[in-house]
Amino acid sequence: MREFIVEADGGSRGNPGPAGYGVVVRDAATGETLAEAAEYIGFATNNVAEYRGLLAGLTAARALDPEARVHVRMDSKLVIEQMTGRWKVKHPLIKPLAAEAARVLPPEQVTYEWIPRERNQHADRLANEAMDAGKRGEQWSPSASRAELDTRTPPEPPGAAGEVQAVEATGAGAAAADVRAAQAVATPGVGWAGPDMGAPATFVLLRHGETPLTPQKRFSGSGGSDPSLSAVGRDQAERVAAALARRGTVQAVVASPLARARETAGIVAARLGLDVSVDDGLRETDFGAWEGLTFGEVRERYPEDLDAWLSSPDAEPTGGGESFAATAARVAAARDKLIAAYAGRTVLLVTHVTPIKTFVRLALGAPPEALFRMELSAASLSAVAYYADGNASVRLFNDTSHLR
Template structure:
């Protein structure tokens, strides 16, 4: 049975036209729980444009949770509801492309619409106003749970848990959205959100091929690693395409990210979802040492993405759910832009695997060198395209 979501969306303009923003929330219809939120300051626009953009954002957020769901949209914009329901003609030239974008964001035959009074649309209205307030201060809106992540550590919001469920489905069925669309199908959807994925430079543990995750000693870059970070920074600065930098909270990634950000004149945003797997009791050991000490546990881990390392580590399935949550938030935040994500082996391989719709065992079939660059583009219809994998040309 298809999952069902409620999408509530709103948009506002302080001047009509004037400084504008939108907000959208995906709700569980049974519990009323907020599963995902989206908001953005969009510059000078009309109320109608902002409301349509809120609808598009809400449908994209629902698509990220489950592209096969049934969606019931509730908005206090009579215009958007009637036009998207097909009862009113879309005459204004600014509305036609936005309506078409909404239809691409989620299959129209799986979406229904309902008008509600403004007082029943308070959640989306609040998000839209938060976005406009952020824009007034020269900032973009950030989800509350991502702002809290720096203080809360691994604790996750209800939205993250819901998105985790969608990623869990992909562990067994692959990426449904990607699998159903052929090459070139996303060419008319505008500029994608492009992730340039940079693995951190070497640490003292890297050349020894020791397990080094988020549960170990958090090593710094070695001298070789710092040289690699500078080489990557120079290459990325020469390309001139990176518009933002995000990083895992672990030291080796922050040091690598700062080398690039300094070259580009950008700040580094920390995203806890990009941290490496916690390898539990295997942290700091070589593969051979793990094989000797924990042979049965290692065989079970190699045989199933749902098995965690010895001593309370994370399974690859758990990491995939965490990474998918981070991916979806970053795609929404950097739609149409290029963001550098400085992270680790497992998160990068996971993003590649999910983009390709590949099975979990593909994680063991990819080479990913220290300070290598990969790239994945994410389009408005939810599809992804792998553009680069394990480029180390800047290190030679």
């Protein structure tokens, strides 16, 4: 069976910033370079670039021989520890990359080893060549690369004397551990963040302005009449727009597909000179047969269903509505997608009561019943920041100062 060494590196100038990766695949027995790859990947974090490099290296090795044993060597402690299952994968940008890397080759064919940066010079040079090319608006070309010439030192084979011990994961149990590590959804650690994580993705969460149903406190979800803003709601949206224009921090606007949210977003975006994108994951919960009713009316007509709904996040409103658990799963998926799309940027999400409370609840790690312990006013602002290490920070909640 053939054996390859994959050396991969990724980097970002700014973290996040212009990023790229470099990969070299060697014959483990001779040290001969069999393949090189490098790519400028645009605006990304160091960790994303490192994982993109790992993916490219594994893919290149598979193209050479899908049955070969592959020994991955990287100077990213994060990637090595996560791919061997010793650390859990935390960040929503990283989870899909790690899962994809775990599927490129059968886990029993791949081993991982951390090496110091000075022993990863070839891949590092390739990554920098890719970033330099991207800065010039060009693609990296293997014909123009000098990385091997500038870093030519024969690699030691895996297990050589003086080498940092490889972390080897073989067999069915280790393969399962690798896949679990790649797909795990971990609770972020608590504490002060590291000094070099770059700007967070910040979601400014705006509840839409009033509709005719809002002051009557009627259930108004995604399964009802889809009301538009009232005159009061449109005035509230104008006031929010003026406040956000003064702050000048919002770089994009994303709205729920429901009319009241799109109308609010349109008013704000026009003031900010931005376009509005729509994301279905931001829609309100479907309250089934309760749509348009007050809480008292639901209590009178559906007392047992209401008690069940108040007691369990898995309970659905009468008539096939959406449970809070289903809403949370939908919102979490939208959150992860938006974090990936808007890394390092400040985005206004124009949405509804339950999605906003869910963003906040998930950021705090609070239980589902926390939804009933938050008050959220029409046209209020909240904010959550998401950092590269997987942590989230609630920065603002139910701010209505702009309405006074």
